[in-house]
Amino acid sequence: MKSYVKIALFVVVFFAIAGILAALIMFNKKHPDTSKAKPDFVVTAVTLQKEFEDNEKTASARYINKILEVSGTISSISESDNNSLNISLKTGSDISSIICTFLSPVDKSKFKQGDDISLRGECSGFLMDVLLKNCSAVTASK
Amino acid sequence: MKRLFLFSLLLTLVLGANAQKFMTKNGYIGFFSHTPMEDIKADNNQVVGVLDISSGEMVYQALIKSFHFDRALMEEHFNENYMESDKIPKSIFKGKITNLASVDFTKPGTYDVTVDGDLTIHDVTNKISTKGTIEVVSGGINASSKFNIVPEDYKIAIPGVVREKIDKNLGVTVTMKFTPVAK
Numbered sequence: 550m551k552s553y554v555k556i557a558l559f560v561v562v563f564f565a566i567a568g569i570l571a572a573l574i575m576f577n578k579k580h581p582d583t584s585k586a587k588p589d590f591v592v593t594a595v596t597l598q599k600e601f602e603d604n605e606k607t608a609s610a611r612y613i614n615k616i617l618e619v620s621g622t623i624s625s626i627s628e629s630d631n632n633s634l635n636i637s638l639k640t641g642s643d644i645s646s647i648i649c650t651f652l653s654p655v656d657k658s659k660f661k662q663g664d665d666i667s668l669r670g671e672c673s674g675f676l677m678d679v680l681l682k683n684c685s686a687v688t689a690s691k
Numbered sequence: 692m693k694r695l696f697l698f699s700l701l702l703t704l705v706l707g708a709n710a711q712k713f714m715t716k717n718g719y720i721g722f723f724s725h726t727p728m729e730d731i732k733a734d735n736n737q738v739v740g741v742l743d744i745s746s747g748e749m750v751y752q753a754l755i756k757s758f759h760f761d762r763a764l765m766e767e768h769f770n771e772n773y774m775e776s777d778k779i780p781k782s783i784f785k786g787k788i789t790n791l792a793s794v795d796f797t798k799p800g801t802y803d804v805t806v807d808g809d810l811t812i813h814d815v816t817n818k819i820s821t822k823g824t825i826e827v828v829s830g831g832i833n834a835s836s837k838f839n840i841v842p843e844d845y846k847i848a849i850p851g852v853v854r855e856k857i858d859k860n861l862g863v864t865v866t867m868k869f870t871p872v873a874k
Contacts, residue, residue: 575764576762576764577762577764578762578763578764578767579763580763580766581763609780613756613777614756627717629717629719629736629866630719630866631719631721631734631736633734633736635717635736635737637716646716648716648717648737650736650737650757650759652734652759673737673754673756673757674754674756674757674780676737676739676752676753676754676781677716677739677752678716680737680754680756680757682737682756682757682759683759
């Protein structure tokens, strides 16, 4: 075989394998592990809610799809049938909070209403509350 | 506009707060797709729901980005390619229980209901009618329903290569645990 054919063959095979590998990696891509990921923003629950309340458009552009580390006081804890846990954080508003959804089964007993907590999650936007998904606790004061 | 709607919803809630209104911010909507090639499931536990038991009216709102898929790539495609959630972040259902008289909200028990309403997904509104149950429990009301939707009815374009992996009829599950609006 001529050497340039060999090289061409090698290149083709190389790219084919690289392509398959890349596809596999993409397909099996994991959600970011928010307990380890570096947050894009560190804010308090009060500030975060106020920013969305004051100007949803600006706050959306800044925060949506970003990993936020939010600190605040737990106002309520709600468990759902599908193993997920919602923790709401107090804000300056009576009707609007920060709702953080934990998906993997977490030890609910770690959290108590009234606790100060710091948690990380991906911001999905604002409904009546600022919503974070894929959350994990950074600190849970006891 | 949607902001205004939310605000007026809130206002009526606060002003007209009495034992007639029930609410949840931790409602669940999930959907399931089954094909021989793949099973796909997505969950959203951040649904806002309001139920007025005097009129039987109910309103649900959800953020598309709050749906969680096991595979991150699927969640990405769902948001970016199919639902365009940056452009159209919310989905809304406004409906009414049509057989309200058959539900006794003062007596704990499970009641079968039919709900008619407008479902808006991907900025397309369709009328739907579905069966569900209302469960009166101490301290609240649970509502649940299962129905099917066809993505194409909501102008959600799914390319041919992927189409076979996604059920033509997506199974939707709704589970709400309402509590009385305080005050």
